Amino acid sequence: MSAEQDLSGRLALVTGAGRGIGAAVVTALAERGARVLATDVDAAGIEAVAAKEPDRIVPRVLDVTDPAAVESAVAEAEETLGPLDIAVNVAGVLRGAPVVRLTDADWAAVFAVNTDGVFHVSRSVARRMAARGRGSIVTVASNAAGIPRSGMAAYAASKAAAVMFTKCLGLEVAAQGVRCNTVSPGSTLTDMQRALWEASPGGARAGERSVIEGDLAAHRTGIPLGRLAEPSDVADAVAFLVSDRARHITLHDLYVDGGATLRA
Template sequence: MVPPTHEDTGLAGKIAVVTGAARGIGAAVVAGLVRAGATVAAVDIDADGLADSAARMGAQVHPFPADVSDSAAVARVVDAVERDLGPIGVGVSVAGVLRPGSICETTDEDWSRTFAVNTTGVFVVLREIARRMVPRRAGTLVTVASNAAGVPRMGMGAYAASKAAATMLTRCLGLEVAGHGIRCNVVSPGSTDTPMQRLLWTDENDAARVIAGSPEQFRVGIPLGRIADPADIADAVLFLASPRARHITMQELYVDGGATLRA
């Protein structure tokens, strides 16, 4: 059960949709929203993991198993949330996949699935929620992308390209809906201690190597000297989703401990 908080973030009473909610950054965003007093529709393809996560977080979390790359499934979820929970005030797209490998070794299926989830999934979620926010002239949308969208990474061509597309998509939507009072922003994490990050590790020294950097891969380390916790990313998401960021839209916030030197 997520303990309540007395901090006033302006998100209490809001209905929020979070994709990729079963674990990692998505689960941390859900937990943060619950602490802020929001009701959360948690979306993930992993129905069992989603149910377990929802059970731990309490009655404010409602699980909606769905694959974000399935536009019809996303539309059904958004319809159900609006019907059963209320008008969506916050949408956070976190769902993502990583299939590492050089571009020359990337298969058509790897490429297609990466873009289906990381780009098309974001497009469908943004579109379905924004369509409902526009007539109400209110709402905030946040996409969790990656610092790889702005800096080349070896072995991550498909992932980086998909996140770059999702980033620009979100910013373009922000321009289109700004006149309706809707804000759209991007949070771009660096290395974060999640199951996805750990898939890249082979031994107990890999975290230290990420922090130190890898000259042979043309990759600088993390100046702050630590791997991010999912909560570090969630805090940035909650800020951008809250009224505290009421005059911020179409922005991309890097949360990577300085790893990209904001190149």
């Protein structure tokens, strides 16, 4: 590992760390030497992740929709573990339905995690990072933020809001040495993706084939690289952006989707 990738001595906060992309991000940062505060509403999930590297990973239950809980967790982390150098917003939920059947409750629930949660965490850590003159914040969004998807209006809109929020924050804190970027994955082999396939006609196998090959009837392109992402593919992109190799990158949205959106 090059010195620019080394995260030794740095403290990171990761939300949505109990499984999928969040768990992969925790592992990627810990493998590069960071100490990681792994947070999630799923206590069992983060305990399992922390058990892999107990010397580097500290689990903490956290609901990102609760601004007081977020502020308390960040303050406690800085008091007991040290100043946060890195924050990665991964916590996210998906409730899919055509807009005409989308309920107020589902719309609110998606935005509460995917957008409000990003705001709560980023505001809290950015305030402290800016005062110290250093830090890196990465929000894991989605390529759905950049291209319309049927049945995913709430999710896509919430992720688009998170992307623009992160860019605006990055503009505001750039002069204080804090970098803010987003990573936008495409279809990735997570529990969320598998749940979508299981609900689709033909089941998981047909759903996976449709994602890779494309579906003209659903106005969806396939994946030019011919494979779905692994959570580690997304985590490696995050690890790059928080490292010194990306020291001159901010306000950037990095698509990790195998070319699926044709960068629409």
